[in-house]
Amino acid sequence: MRILDIKALKGIVYGLLVIAVLSVACAGAGDEDTAAIPVKEEVQPKVVADTVSSSSYAGDYFPKFEKIKVDPTYKYLEIKPGDSKNFTVTVENKDNKTIQLKPKPIITPYTENFINESWISISPSEKALKPGEKQEFQVKVNIPKDADLGSYAVLLALTEKVPEGDVAGPYPNFPGTMQLNIQVWVKPSIQILTPYVNDLVEAGKNYTYEIKLRNTGIKDITISPELTKDIVYSMGMPEQAFGDDAIRVEAPDKIKAGQTAIVKLTLAVPSTAKGSYSGSIDLNIDDPGIREYERMISLNFRILPVPEKPYENTFEAGTDGPITLEIRANQYGYGLYTTGGNRNLTPSFNVSLIDPSGNKVTPTFVDTKYSGSVTIVDDAYPQPFYFASYPFFRGEGSMAATGGIETKNQGSYQGGTTTFIKTYTAPGAVGKWNLSIFPENTENFDYTVTIGAAGK
Incomplete structure (x- = not known):
């Protein structure tokens, strides 16, 4: 009887599980049937709404063109005050309808100076352009004699349907427009033959430098050189090695026509000076062809660091062959554009060795080698115009390409980095050696030790 009760109980449980599964299935089917129609009704409007939204988005961000x-x-264009230049613009209708063309200049905010619209005339003044048709427009730019020197930017709109406002900002190269840049300039009379002063100096010593200026014009030009205010240094930047009071400037009041003048600098380096100095001299040249920042002469002086003790290192000799020591130092074109530097910057070294037995050995000096880089330049240093940093101002025939000044096309030699190589020898011995090098007149050096016969 007990076994039958267990079997009956299992049957009851199994039956209840089947009923429960069927109930869930039926309920799911019922839910699906009742939800099918509302789902279809809700999905269809969403698809239509998305399509309308995309169309509105394109219309908002892309105006009709x-x-x-x-x-x-x-x-x-490069134009002098009082001069004019012409150029041709060709417009082609790529649309399938006739387009009304009414060209006009549009002033843009991306410019140093704002052009007067009356300076630009475009012919013809209007044209109905049929599909596939081309039309040439003649553009003439007249610069008044009293126009300010500098750069001007303007957008030429050839069609009426150009967005209002700053077209060059949100819509660069908008269909039916072209960019026009104008440089109003006059030829400078002064050639600055010394663009900067850069030197390696010693604490407690005096130096003189010459800044050469040439007047190629037909009138005398006044100058009034002065040191600019000290550079304001922010936190973390090194302080100046010395103040502006260490530099004295002497110059004539004017440069006569066809002559060369000298601006003399005298530097008295304080005995406690360390680090470097950076500043500039404003030549204050009364020449309309030279922009304010172009008349600045950069000054850079680095105090030669003098170590208190020699550099020391060790090397291991595996044989008793002769020892060859080669020391190389580079000099980075100090005084490149100056003629008044007062000291010899040729590097030198005091070298000694201690052999494995502890005996001091003085190497024998063998020879000195020099190597350098040389550039052939024009006889006049090109005056850097402010727009020379833009790549599209470097075309053939531009002032950036010619330097804005006339030269006689006579070359001169300009030296760059010079390398000094000094060679020493000493008798060899197996074991550990100590090397001592005390440098003078150099900021850097490297050395090579060769054990055995050195190649020539």
Whole structure:
């Protein structure tokens, strides 16, 4: 009887599980049937809404435009005050409808000076351009005699349908427009033959330098050189090695036409000076062809660090062959554009060795080798115009390419880095050696030790 009760109980439990599974299945089917219609009704409007939203988005961010090809899309002109220049712009209708063209200049904020719209005339003043048709427009730029020197930027719109406001900002190269950049300039009379002063100096000593200026014009030009204010240094930057009071400037009041003048600098380095000095001299040249920052002469002086003790190191000799020591030092073109530096910057070294037995050995000096780099430059240092940093101002025939000054095309030699190599020898011995090198007149050096016969 007990066994039958257990079997009956199992059957009851199994039956209940089957009923429960069927109930869940039926409920799921019922939910699916009742939810099917509402789901379809909700999905369809969402698809339509998305389509409308995408269309609105494109309309908001891409204003209507006409398919117009403009050639060229960019033009750069260099014009003197009182002069004018012409160029041609070709417009082609790539659309399938007739397009009304009414060219006009649009002033943009991306410019140093703002052009007067009356300076630009475009002919013809309007044109109905049929599909596939081309039209040439003649653009004339007249610069008044009293125009400010500098750069001007303007956008030429060839069609009426150009977005209002700053077209060059949100819509660069918008269809039917072209960019026009104008450089208003006059030829400078003064050539600055010394663009900077850079030297390695010693504490407690005096130095003189010459800044050469040449007047190529037909009128005398006044100058009034002065040191600019000290550079303001922020936290973490090194302080100046000395103040501006260590530099004295002497110069004539004017440079006569066709002559060369000298601005003399005298530097008295304080005995306690360490580090470096950076500053500039404003030549205050009364020459309209030279911009304010172009008349600045950069000054850079580095105090030669003098170590208190020699550099020491060891090396191991595996044979008793002769020892050859080669020391190399580089000198980085100090005084490149100056003629008044007062000291010899040739590096020298005091070298000694201690052999494995502890005996001091003085190496025998063998020879000195020099190597250097030389550049052939024009006879006049090109005056750097402020727009020379832009790549599109470096075309053939531009002032950036010619330096904005006339030269006689006579070359001169300009030296760069000079390398000094000094060679020493000493009798060899197996074991550990001590090397001592005390440098003078150099900021750096490297050395090579050869054990045995050295190659020539």
